[in-house]
Amino acid sequence: MGGVGGTLAGNPVSMAATRATLEEVLTAAAFATMTEVAGTFADGVRKIIAGFALPWSVAQLGARVEYRFADPAPRTGTESAATADPALEDFLHTYLINRGILLTPFHNMALMCPQTTTDDVARHHEVFAAALGELLG
Numbered sequence: 001m002g003g004v005g006g007t008l009a010g011n012p013v014s015m016a017a018t019r020a021t022l023e024e025v026l027t028a029a030a031f032a033t034m035t036e037v038a039g040t041f042a043d044g045v046r047k048i049i050a051g052f053a054l055p056w057s058v059a060q061l062g063a064r065v066e067y068r069f070a071d072p073a074p075r076t077g078t079e080s081a082a083t084a085d086p087a088l089e090d091f092l093h094t095y096l097i098n099r100g101i102l103l104t105p106f107h108n109m110a111l112m113c114p115q116t117t118t119d120d121v122a123r124h125h126e127v128f129a130a131a132l133g134e135l136l137g
Contacts, residue, residue: 035062056068063111064109065112093108095127101123
């Protein structure tokens with residue numbers, strides 16, 4: 001489920017693009033592939049975090065994967081706010097984006113799309129591990 005609001009959200013071009021996206025891009029087959037790639041992403045991040053013995057967690061919901069600076073993962077907004085580390089988050093986002101890896105601009109969330117490949121995931125893992133190595137080394 002998603003939504004787009006705004007003055008032009010319901011115009012014929014927007015609606016045609018929405019329909020084409022739902023019929024041609026966001027198919028059951030695409031979701032199956034995106035979820036599988038997300039699983040590979042989540043498993044790899046868990047291994048990297050464990051390798052550095054960090055008390056962090058990884059959550060996956062379909063094609064979405066997020067790593068948090070707490071273990072167990074926060075279950076409420078209050079818990080999430082209490083475990084936030086803006087400086088660490090900024091470091092990771094900046095380190096990754098300077099090496100061609102873009103996470104969502106909030107949290108440490110990766111969203112797989114139909115074009116995301118296991119090579120993309122491997123590149124993230126390489127850069128993520130290097131970032132932690134520099135940070136903790």
